[in-house]
Amino acid sequence: MVRRLIERLRGLRKVAPRLLRPANVNADRAKISIAQLGHQFSNKVVALQDVNLNVRSGEFVCLLGPSGCGKSTLLYALAGHVAPTGGTVSIDGKAIQGPGPDRLLMFQEAALFPWLTVRGNITFALGARGVPRSERRERADTFIQRVRLEGFADSLPHELSGGMKMRASLARALAVDPTVLLMDEPFGALDAQTRVHMQEMLQAIWLRSGKTVVFVTHDVQEALMLGTRVVLMAPRPGRVVEDLEIHLPMPRSLEDPSLDSMARDIRHRLRAVEGSPLEAQRLEPVPPRRTKTPSSLPRPSAVTGR
Amino acid sequence: MLKWVQKLGMIALLFALWEGLTRAGVWNKHLFPGPLEVVETLIAMVGDGRMGGATARSLGRLFRAYLMSVAMGVPLGLLIARLAFFRNAVKPVVMGLQALPSICWLPLALLWFGLNDSAILFVVVMGSVLGISIATEDAVNGLDPQLARVARTLGVRGLRFYFGVLLPGALPGIVTGLKLGWSFAWRALLAGELLFVSGGLGQLLTMGRELMDVSQVMAVMLAIILIGITVDRVLFQTVETRLRRRWGLTST
Numbered sequence: 001m002v003r004r005l006i007e008r009l010r011g012l013r014k015v016a017p018r019l020l021r022p023a024n025v026n027a028d029r030a031k032i033s034i035a036q037l038g039h040q041f042s043n044k045v046v047a048l049q050d051v052n053l054n055v056r057s058g059e060f061v062c063l064l065g066p067s068g069c070g071k072s073t074l075l076y077a078l079a080g081h082v083a084p085t086g087g088t089v090s091i092d093g094k095a096i097q098g099p100g101p102d103r104l105l106m107f108q109e110a111a112l113f114p115w116l117t118v119r120g121n122i123t124f125a126l127g128a129r130g131v132p133r134s135e136r137r138e139r140a141d142t143f144i145q146r147v148r149l150e151g152f153a154d155s156l157p158h159e160l161s162g163g164m165k166m167r168a169s170l171a172r173a174l175a176v177d178p179t180v181l182l183m184d185e186p187f188g189a190l191d192a193q194t195r196v197h198m199q200e201m202l203q204a205i206w207l208r209s210g211k212t213v214v215f216v217t218h219d220v221q222e223a224l225m226l227g228t229r230v231v232l233m234a235p236r237p238g239r240v241v242e243d244l245e246i247h248l249p250m251p252r253s254l255e256d257p258s259l260d261s262m263a264r265d266i267r268h269r270l271r272a273v274e275g276s277p278l279e280a281q282r283l284e285p286v287p288p289r290r291t292k293t294p295s296s297l298p299r300p301s302a303v304t305g306r
Numbered sequence: 307m308l309k310w311v312q313k314l315g316m317i318a319l320l321f322a323l324w325e326g327l328t329r330a331g332v333w334n335k336h337l338f339p340g341p342l343e344v345v346e347t348l349i350a351m352v353g354d355g356r357m358g359g360a361t362a363r364s365l366g367r368l369f370r371a372y373l374m375s376v377a378m379g380v381p382l383g384l385l386i387a388r389l390a391f392f393r394n395a396v397k398p399v400v401m402g403l404q405a406l407p408s409i410c411w412l413p414l415a416l417l418w419f420g421l422n423d424s425a426i427l428f429v430v431v432m433g434s435v436l437g438i439s440i441a442t443e444d445a446v447n448g449l450d451p452q453l454a455r456v457a458r459t460l461g462v463r464g465l466r467f468y469f470g471v472l473l474p475g476a477l478p479g480i481v482t483g484l485k486l487g488w489s490f491a492w493r494a495l496l497a498g499e500l501l502f503v504s505g506g507l508g509q510l511l512t513m514g515r516e517l518m519d520v521s522q523v524m525a526v527m528l529a530i531i532l533i534g535i536t537v538d539r540v541l542f543q544t545v546e547t548r549l550r551r552r553w554g555l556t557s558t
Contacts, residue, residue, distance in 0.1 A: 079459060099458050111456040114554045115474045124470060128462040158554025176460065 020244040030054035038086035046237035047073040060213045062223035062230045070238020071216045079105040079182050104178035108185045110165035112157040118168045119153040122175045129176045143171040163194035183215045220263045234273040241273045339521040348525035364506035371430035372491050379435040383442025400436050408433030408494040426498040433494030434487040441483020445476035485542040
């Protein structure tokens, strides 16, 4: 019995490498191109070191790693909320200078304007993007329907549950129609049940819209469930250690057994990177700040303020 | 229900105590009239139109001065919160002037404007405009950084940002500031009216003193309290409660 189980596990591990293959994207064919990106906070903490990443149009890329690995900083650099101290980030060949209408950042909180209704939040955002007044309402209602919030269009944010707020936020993001959607652990604050629903909904919407998504998470299952690609990152200094394509057909289900085997594989790889303290020392030549816990590193949000 | 019983009970108790003290004859009855007499005087003053006229005059002044204060104070607070020059140069001046009780402006105002309404308006404005601008600045600075960030990523800029995000986001704080400004203005107004003859509630108080009519003095005081409570409870409390409910700041 036990032996059979172990054999089965071995078999699954063998499956995993075929489902996860190293990604190779040329910079000239990429939608988002990140080259030799480095970022150092004002307190000298190295948030990112020599990050190279190319993302094709329509890909769903998950940045996965423990806290302090710089995944959020990388996302904020893409959004234009953080100006990196070195290297280049460009979209469609143009270097990023500040936030732009081609990109939209979603946060862990729904960040709805509390004095506006769900529909008001969407029409306000559409107004900022220059959509004519006559079209705003109709477009808002379309996306309210798409996230299945019919009947709540005139509700205020504080009248909604956490999951509904997040759906409203997603509707707002989709309505302004950016080509690149940047998501910073958007489902991290939701309960497990709601999170699964949100993941399924996001996948369905993504399959339909074909947007380029960069999605930050520390949840391995979530990354494998949603992404066409998973980029593993490691902390101190924040860097990309592996860039893998996920060859599993969409739509996916969290119950898919191959997802479990892949998750094991990914966890194994992450552990190898984080490694023992000795190994970390080898990877990182200057470790005087190693006593700091990753969670004490400044969040990008704390650095940018507003 | 119980709350109201307690509230009214306390008021009744105070009046009873007052009446008791008067009846006991501890002080001269002319200097310490009982509540019944005071209320009678109040009703008489309302009846012969003196109270109504004085109240209308005082509130008219207050309304004009308060409007001016709001029109200047809110933009000033906004500027202090948003522009470095105003934060560095103007804010210290505002804070410094705030330390001066508004009635201290009266001598200057009388010299500048003469014995007329403008002098009183000036005092009232000086009494409330600074408080309003400081509260506005606080409210704007206290804007949820998350909302500022989401406004940035949505590309909300310029006037749309000021009127669509900054002001609504700061509105609960601004309303609290307006309430504060109102009570400053109310105080400054009565202090000003007391000090020179001007035909308002303050003058009625002074006249009561000059005629040695203590029950008139107390009746006017009672009227001032009632007006103050009415404006505060009915106007500001209602606006504030509605706003906080809509903004989702109260748990309902």
